[in-house]
Amino acid sequence: MSHPTFQQLNDDWNAEGVDPDGQVSVSGSTMRFTFFLGEWGAYTRSEEWETGRLSFENCAMWRRGGPNDEGWFRGQCRYSKVAPIAPGYVAFYELIGVDDHRLDPADWHELAPLTPEHQHFLFYMHDETLECFATAWAFERGPVCPWPEHPSFEREAAAKS
DSSP states (O other), rough: OOHHHHHESSSSBOOSSSSSOOOEEEEEEEEEEEEEOOOOOOOOOSTTEEEEEEEEEEEOOOEEOOOOHHHHHHOSSSTSSSTTOOSSSSEEEEEOOOOOOTTOOOEEEEOHHHOOTEEEEEOOOSSOEEEEEEESEEEEEEEOOOOOOOHHHHHHHHHHH
């Protein structure tokens, strides 16, 4: 059985730990995930309620769901059981190499055929996991959202127009 390696991609940002209030949007083959930034260890945000956005280009498939942190530590994640490859929790990764379990979850949203050019990305957050196959990704910091509305980028743009 082959196992992938995990390359951590977020070196100075992460999702809010308690409630990132993430929003997924899809336009064509681009999937975007907008969420509140948090402070976990070395990760910082510039202001309270600052948002971040991950964009995945040429996304073939994506899913959002389990495990959460409790499931992770109880061994309910397909990767948390595979020491020593299991990554740390609450971080964003690219999985590199052959992965016999990459399609195990049954809750994928398929946008296009999966090809060898697609990279496998996992974002482990406190209450859920975001996972996708795409050919490229980008992260950008977004605006500070006023409490209590919690608008995502799309809702904020709609309100301004």
